[in-house]
Amino acid sequence: MELCIHFTALPQGLTLEDVKLDLATLLEEDGWLTGSGPDFIELELEDERNNPKYGILTVKGYLQKAKFAPDTTIELAGTPTGIYD
Numbered sequence: 001m002e003l004c005i006h007f008t009a010l011p012q013g014l015t016l017e018d019v020k021l022d023l024a025t026l027l028e029e030d031g032w033l034t035g036s037g038p039d040f041i042e043l044e045l046e047d048e049r050n051n052p053k054y055g056i057l058t059v060k061g062y063l064q065k066a067k068f069a070p071d072t073t074i075e076l077a078g079t080p081t082g083i084y085d
Contacts, residue, residue: 001052002034003059004075005041011067016041019066026062030055 010016020033020041031045031052045055056076063072063083073080 001045001076003031003043003045003052003056005043005059005063005072006075006080007039007068007072009069011069014066022062022066023059026058027055030058 010019016036016038020036023041023043024033027043027045029046031043033041034044035042043055043059045052056074060074060083063074068083070082070084072083074083075081
């Protein structure tokens with residue numbers, strides 16, 4: 001399952017490379033990075049036959065702890081959801 005993180009700014013003290021490395025470390029076997037740009041990061045979460053909820057919760061929890069802005073969203077299957085919803 002593809003997950004895309006859309007953000008308007010990175011939290012203070014973090015670079016895009018920091019965030020990508022943190023996410024890659026957190027997801028380990030539950031997912032991997034597939035692309036990024038100045039305002040998005042794309043991830044592939046584990047095999048679609050398995051429930052990707054742990055990967056989704058891991059990403060959402062990381063974004064909240066890192067203090068991403070409230071307008072940051074994660075997009076699954078074309079549907080954006082706020083990270084604090």
